[in-house]
Amino acid sequence: MPKREATKPGVGGLDALHEEIIACRACPRLVEWREQIARDKRRAYRDWTYWGRAVPGFGDPRARLVIVGLAPAAHGANRTGRYFTGDRSGEFLLAGLHRAGFSNQPRSDHREDGLRLTDTFISAPCRCAPPDNKPLPEELARCTPFFDRELALLPVQVILALGAIAWNASLAWMQRTGVRVPSPRPAFGHGAEARLAGAPVLVGSYHVSQQNTQTGRLTPAMFDTVTARVRAVLDAPREECGGASLFA
Template identity: 55%
Template sequence: MTIADLDRELVQCRACPRLVEWRERVAQEKRAAFADETYWGRPVPGFGPTDAAIVIIGLAPAAHGANRTGRMFTGDRSGDMLFAALFEAGLANQATAVSADDGMKLYRTRMTAPVHCAPPQNKPTPEERDRCAHWMHAELELLAPSMRSVVALGAFGWRQTLHTLAELGWTVPRPRPVFAHGATASLARGQQEIVVFGCYHVSQHNTFTGRLTLPMVVDVLTAAAEFAGVDPGNSAASSGDEPFAS
C-alpha cells in the first residue's frame, strides 16, 4: 500500500455516524461567507510529500476550514498561522493557504491528524478517536523510512503521537514525557531515531490571546527541520502530494 492508496480509502470512510452526519450537514448548510462554495464534506487526508522528513500532527479538520476545502489546515485561522510559520521557516512555498488548488507546496513536510473528520464543537469522542486511529497508524508507518521529526500540536496531538508511535514499536521514554511548548522527546526503533517536538496548537484561542505567536511556531518548526536535516526552501526536494482519485 502507498499513501495514495491509503488516502483513497480514507476519503470513503463512514465509520463514525455522528461525524458523518455532522460533516455532511455542515457541507449542506454552509457558513454564509462560503455560501457559493462546494464543501468537501468528507474525511480529510494528510497533505504533503509522501517521503516527508517532518510530520506535523494536529487534532481534527475544522468544520468550515478543511471540511470545506478538503485539505488539512486550509481555509481557517489556525491554518493562517501554521502556513505563515511554515513559509517563514522555509518549509512551504507560500504563506497563505485558501483552497486545495492554490499552489501550496510543502518541502519535506507532511501534515496529518489523529481524527480525519470535523467533529461537533471540535471535540471528537474517545470512541471516535480510537475508531479513527488506524488511519494515522498506517500513515506514520508508511512515512517511517523518511520520518525524522514530528511536531505535535497541543496536548491532544502530543498524547496521540506518543501513543501511536509506541504502538508502532517506537521506544518512548519512561516516564512518558509531558506536553509543553518547546518540549522534546527522543524515540528509537532499531537503528532509527526520531524526535517529537511539542508546540501549542495554532487555535484561535491561543493565537488571539497571545499565548502562541508566529515566532514561537517558527522556532519549533526550525528546530524540527534542523534535527531532520532539511534544507529550508530547497524546492528540489519532494514538495507535492501523490495524487489520488477523490
C-alpha cells in the same frame, strides 16, 4: 514487539490509502455533523461546495517532518478538503512554515492554489470535523489505523505535535510500533522535546488555533523557535536523529 520498518515512501501507497479515508463512514456522529455543516454552510461560504467528507493527510510523500494536528476544522478542511486550508489556523501555520522554508507560499485558500510543502507532511488522529472540536475516544480509536498506515508510508524523522492530543497520539503511535514509552509519558508543552530510542524526535507546539494565536498564547516568534528547532534536528547527522535508525 519488533521495531517497525517503514514501507517505501511514495505517492501510490498514499493515494490508495487516501481513497479509503475519504470513503470512510465509520463514525455516525461525525458523519452526521460533517454533512450537516456541508449543507448548512457559513454565510461567507454559501457559494462553496463543501467537501463534507473525511480528510486525508497531504504534503511531500518523502517528508521527514510530519506535523500532527487534531481534526478538520468545520469551515476549513471540512469545506476545502485539506487540513489548514481556508481558515485562520492555516494562515498562521503556513506563514510559519513558509518562513522556515517548509512551504512554497505563506497561505492556502483552496486545494488547487499551488501550495507545495517541502520535506513536510500534515496528518491528524481524527479525519472528520467533530462537534465542538472534540472527537470522542472511540472515534479517535476508529481513526487509529489510518494514522498508523499514513505514517508508515513516510520516512518520518521528526514529528511536530500541535497540541496535547496530537502529542499523546504520536506517543501512542510510537508505542504501537514497538517503541518503549516510559511511564509517566513525556509531558506536552510548547517547545517540549522527546527523544525515545528507535523513534522519531517528537517536538511540541501549542496548537495554531485562533484561541491560542489571538490571545497571544502562541505568537509567530514562539512558533518560529519551534520550527528552527525542527530544522536543526533535520539538519543534524542522521545518527543524531531519534528516528533515523528505523528507516532505510
